[in-house]
Amino acid sequence: MDKIYKALAEIVGEEFVSNRKEELYIYSRDSGLSEPRFPDYVVMPRTVEEVQKIIQLANKEKIHVVPAGASLSLSGLTIPQKGGIVIDMRRMDRILELNRKGRYVVLEAGVTQGKLQAFLEENAPDLCHSLPEAPPSATVVGNLVIHGQGNLTQAYGFNSSMISGLEVVLPNGEICRIGSCSLSPYWFSIEPLPYLAGLFLGWFGTTGVITKVGLRLYPKKKLRDVELFVLEDPKLVSEVIYRVTHTEMAEDITTVAQPYPLMFQGTIMIGIYLTGDTEEELEFKRRLIWSSLSELIKAKEGGFMALTPDMKVGFLEKPMSSLTRSADILKGGGFVYCGAIIPIEKFPEALKKLFEIAERNGVTFAHTGRVIGRGHCMMFAFAYPFNRADLERMEKAKRALFDSYVATLEIGGVPWKPGAEEQKLILERMDKNSVELIKRIRELLDPNKIMNPGNWEVEL
Amino acid sequence: MQSQNFVLKFQKELCETCPTYDCLTRCQYLNIDTKTAEREIRKLLNGEDSFVLHECVTCYACEEYCKRGNHPFYLITDLQEKKGILPAPKPIVKQWVNLGIPDKKDIPHFYGAEEPVISLCLFPDFVDSISGKLFQGVSIVLGRHFFCNLVYLHFGKPSLIRERLPKIIENIASHGFKEVVFFHDECYSTFTSYADAYDIKVPFRPVHLFEYLYNRLKELKDEIKPLNVRIAYQRNCSTRLTPEKEHYLDKIFELLGVERVERKYDRENALCCGGIIRALQKLELFVEVQKKNVEDMKKAKAEYCVFNCPACYSSLAERVRKEGIKPIMLHQLCKLALREEPR
Numbered sequence A: 001m002d003k004i005y006k007a008l009a010e011i012v013g014e015e016f017v018s019n020r021k022e023e024l025y026i027y028s029r030d031s032g033l034s035e036p037r038f039p040d041y042v043v044m045p046r047t048v049e050e051v052q053k054i055i056q057l058a059n060k061e062k063i064h065v066v067p068a069g070a071s072l073s074l075s076g077l078t079i080p081q082k083g084g085i086v087i088d089m090r091r092m093d094r095i096l097e098l099n100r101k102g103r104y105v106v107l108e109a110g111v112t113q114g115k116l117q118a119f120l121e122e123n124a125p126d127l128c129h130s131l132p133e134a135p136p137s138a139t140v141v142g143n144l145v146i147h148g149q150g151n152l153t154q155a156y157g158f159n160s161s162m163i164s165g166l167e168v169v170l171p172n173g174e175i176c177r178i179g180s181c182s183l184s185p186y187w188f189s190i191e192p193l194p195y196l197a198g199l200f201l202g203w204f205g206t207t208g209v210i211t212k213v214g215l216r217l218y219p220k221k222k223l224r225d226v227e228l229f230v231l232e233d234p235k236l237v238s239e240v241i242y243r244v245t246h247t248e249m250a251e252d253i254t255t256v257a258q259p260y261p262l263m264f265q266g267t268i269m270i271g272i273y274l275t276g277d278t279e280e281e282l283e284f285k286r287r288l289i290w291s292s293l294s295e296l297i298k299a300k301e302g303g304f305m306a307l308t309p310d311m312k313v314g315f316l317e318k319p320m321s322s323l324t325r326s327a328d329i330l331k332g333g334g335f336v337y338c339g340a341i342i343p344i345e346k347f348p349e350a351l352k353k354l355f356e357i358a359e360r361n362g363v364t365f366a367h368t369g370r371v372i373g374r375g376h377c378m379m380f381a382f383a384y385p386f387n388r389a390d391l392e393r394m395e396k397a398k399r400a401l402f403d404s405y406v407a408t409l410e411i412g413g414v415p416w417k418p419g420a421e422e423q424k425l426i427l428e429r430m431d432k433n434s435v436e437l438i439k440r441i442r443e444l445l446d447p448n449k450i451m452n453p454g455n456w457e458v459e460l
Numbered sequence B: 001m002q003s004q005n006f007v008l009k010f011q012k013e014l015c016e017t018c019p020t021y022d023c024l025t026r027c028q029y030l031n032i033d034t035k036t037a038e039r040e041i042r043k044l045l046n047g048e049d050s051f052v053l054h055e056c057v058t059c060y061a062c063e064e065y066c067k068r069g070n071h072p073f074y075l076i077t078d079l080q081e082k083k084g085i086l087p088a089p090k091p092i093v094k095q096w097v098n099l100g101i102p103d104k105k106d107i108p109h110f111y112g113a114e115e116p117v118i119s120l121c122l123f124p125d126f127v128d129s130i131s132g133k134l135f136q137g138v139s140i141v142l143g144r145h146f147f148c149n150l151v152y153l154h155f156g157k158p159s160l161i162r163e164r165l166p167k168i169i170e171n172i173a174s175h176g177f178k179e180v181v182f183f184h185d186e187c188y189s190t191f192t193s194y195a196d197a198y199d200i201k202v203p204f205r206p207v208h209l210f211e212y213l214y215n216r217l218k219e220l221k222d223e224i225k226p227l228n229v230r231i232a233y234q235r236n237c238s239t240r241l242t243p244e245k246e247h248y249l250d251k252i253f254e255l256l257g258v259e260r261v262e263r264k265y266d267r268e269n270a271l272c273c274g275g276i277i278r279a280l281q282k283l284e285l286f287v288e289v290q291k292k293n294v295e296d297m298k299k300a301k302a303e304y305c306v307f308n309c310p311a312c313y314s315s316l317a318e319r320v321r322k323e324g325i326k327p328i329m330l331h332q333l334c335k336l337a338l339r340e341e342p343r
């Protein structure tokens, strides 16, 4: 029998390792447009010790390792670029601690967004975490690793800034704790220690396998509502965001621009979410938000759209399943997007680029976006649905996607969760010393170059 | 056909000799005394600017307040458009304008549709509710090819109605229907009051849902189990254009065995559901109007709030529900009395 397979089976048990083609097939691709590549093994550990042993084995055998959550990043981040072992973290799905007063939870790395959401609804209904619109099967840690964003991102920044502690298996197999949990039983804060968490976030699993995370929770109000402010002129979007964020009354702020349904064509909608424990609180916030935009309303440049109760239900759903439905507008289950992290004043340029790219490549498109921090930046999605049965359309969507990454860089933005090819585009433009630093950190942490090769790979 | 071919039949002399100026003095949203009304009416008659054009909330009620058969509201909307006065912000208007453009997916012809036929306008969500004994044998037509477009009266774009209406009429008429029942009051009022005011020919008889329901309920009289509940009725804006069919309502309520509560804001004194006031971005007024209206329903001890217009339902149902009053569409109330699923 295959030596590595046998060793892996000894670590996790035979049911939780596979080298069967049909199972490897699943891990060879994601729902985006990246080229499929097969791993040699897939393994599902249950404990940190098992993860440690897998990493030790990989070092010994000089075999690559790719940590994976639900593989829903859509940019091929868990596709093993150079084969090796995919470590599917989803058996490590225990919620280990809830500290209600301190407002944090400690989770294993395979806990999904849906599981955490359901757990909090049951055990701490007045608390919530920043939930992305990703399917509930996405893992919390996968989202943190890629600097994801959720409904609390406007108020508190990227989801990764809500981490209060980490446990990581380093590429050499050592288990390392980061933050207060490295010297205290409590997982309340990463700060004020040297900021080691940064070594594992945004690195796409090239610097270690996260096994536990402490995650901050926030007050969850009893009531939640949404207002849609509509504009025609994209140049006014940053002004609206600036004014609304100044009130500090909104929970989440999102943007939408799409040609379908026809009603929305030629307009940009800014979703402003508000929450309150009472009707009075909600109405107070609503009034402040409306009045912050009164000049634009008076000038007839923008206004609040009347939402039917059905539309409201769709917008208020967490996560919004309508997003997945609209992603499938062409049927056939294909959808990709380039998430550009841009300064908010770049919105008009980004939208113009989106229109140009869609027209040039002959593809259907949609834009959704989310404000990050109090307008400190935003995620601008250049999104392209396609039909998997239509190879020509897939090719077109692929080209449009690549053009969108280039456009993001051209307007001064930074592509979010870039795939292996797009990471190269970023590294080419990045300050040489920063690139060198990335290289040195990787060499230092992972001398055998086992971790997720092909990602953040510097070829100087 | 071009919209400019259709000119409003407005009799200036009627206003010049008007003893009341009811159209403006009775307005529930602009506080106008007789002297001011006289002055502003003159301005409007001369095609001059008036604060009325800017502050009108487009509730349509002045059409009903005028007892001399003139068309003050249509005049106001024509002047708003002529002067480029947009009651709502431009992007909101744009979305509404987009709404009426037929899409590739819309069906322009309903083959096999036979009378009695009911037009559901742009309310596909109600298709399932057009069922049971009440609607036995009824064919449905709907979609943007049948959309009356009257909503543009709210948005300073009445010429769009006139531009699109001949084609809509043709789409309906091409089915060969002699009579069409209109589910949405606004459609009925378009094909009657509005078409008449602009001399647009309608080659079929528009039938109001009230008339249909009344006749059908009479046929089913023996099967009705009186509901014995107190209801508040929420009028919608377009009923102001065709008050002549309102009498059917009381007869329907009588057949259903419900009591239409006596309240301040009913009949000619009805308040807008608030939906359009909000769309015109008047948040404070919206809150105030809904509050007054719902408190009035509560004071009158209404158990149900009955709607005739899906848009009013959409804007007010949640608010009445919060006060313990059950919102229901009129045809669904009728189905309840027949002990059928309202859906």
Ligand SMILES: Cc1cc2nc3c(=O)[nH]c(=O)nc-3n(C[C@H](O)[C@H](O)[C@H](O)COP(=O)(O)OP(=O)(O)OC[C@H]3O[C@@H](n4cnc5c(N)ncnc54)[C@H](O)[C@@H]3O)c2cc1C
Pocket (backbone or CB within 6 Å): A066, A067, A068, A069, A070, A071, A072, A073, A074, A077, A078, A089, A109, A131, A132, A133, A134, A135, A137, A138, A139, A140, A141, A142, A143, A144, A145, A146, A147, A148, A149, A150, A203, A204, A205, A206, A208, A209, A210, A211, A323, A324, A327, A452
């Ligand atoms: C319809 C749809 C909507 C979406 N909306 C959002 C949104 O609103 N906000 C948002 O942020 N994202 C969104 N996403 C993107 C993505 O699905 C989410 O961010 C998701 O949370 C990623 O989690 P995952 O488990 O799929 O991660 P994966 O794709 O499995 O992993 C992501 C990266 O993290 C690494 N990784 C995973 N686990 C570990 C670990 N334990 N240790 C080290 N590295 C690890 C992987 O190697 C990979 O590089 C959306 C996706 C879809 C399909």
Ligand code: SF4
Pocket (backbone or CB within 6 Å): B014, B015, B016, B018, B019, B020, B021, B022, B023, B024, B041, B065, B066, B067, B068, B069, B070, B071, B072
């Ligand atoms: S529209 Fe009617 S109520 Fe108003 S002034 Fe003219 S005649 Fe009088």
